[in-house]
Amino acid sequence: MKRIWLKLAILTVLFLPASSWASEISPRNCTWCHGTGAQGYAAAPRLAGQRAAYIAAQLRDYAAHIRDNPFSKQYMWGAAANLRPDTVRDLAGYFASLPPKAAQDGRRALAEKGQAIYVQGIPDANIVACLACHGPGGQGVREIPRLGGMSYFYLKRRLEEWRQGYHSTPSPMPMVANSLGTDEIEALASYLSFVK
């Protein structure tokens, strides 16, 4: 009998504080969607190795409902609501510090074409070289995101959704995406998914 009460007492201690943790955001609030090691899972993109300034900017765009893609509304408006500025900074810094893995889920046969567009653009079709902003290894700079090794499906969806008018901001991307056809998007997303 005594042991049962002892067990109950321990259980109470273990489970009562859980409700008060709920107000504190830890990376685990994020990785149950963004995957183990934040390497991405299903619709949720990889956060590991993403630029801290970019992560923080996106969280602000979600909270302000500026990033209004269908999955943004469904999954991220809630997750980004009411995060304090110092929490945003800490989460962004934490995820940026994790080592990223390449998704490698694009089509190999398209990678060479994708690389050519990434590096040189297609001047005749008014397609700019992505390298100019995203860097030679797709590593990004400041608020410009790292693209190297992100999932084919995520990159393709993101570019298509800009073409459809979602997440319309003064950033160069709505215009860049509008210059791309479906073939170019598939080639670029394939190439980038293999970049390490």
Ligand code: HEC
């Ligand atoms: C319920 C699932 C879910 C939870 C919880 C969640 N996310 Fe997300 N997150 C997603 C999905 C799905 C997307 C893609 C949405 C889109 O396309 O806009 C996303 C997108 C993002 C992006 C944009 C990344 C990019 O490359 O543009 C960031 C940054 C992000 N999440 C950070 C976080 C952080 C930080 C947390 C924890 C506070 C979190 N997420 C919690 C599902 C989730």
Ligand code: HEC
């Ligand atoms: C003039 C600079 C510039 C050029 C050129 C450019 N980008 Fe971007 N890109 C950006 C910026 C800035 C962002 C962040 C946009 C935001 O905050 O909404 C971005 C974001 C992205 C994202 C979103 C990544 C994520 O994690 O959600 C993708 C995908 C992308 N760019 C692909 C491309 C591709 C492919 C090309 C070449 C065809 C390209 N970009 C050319 C500046 C550029």
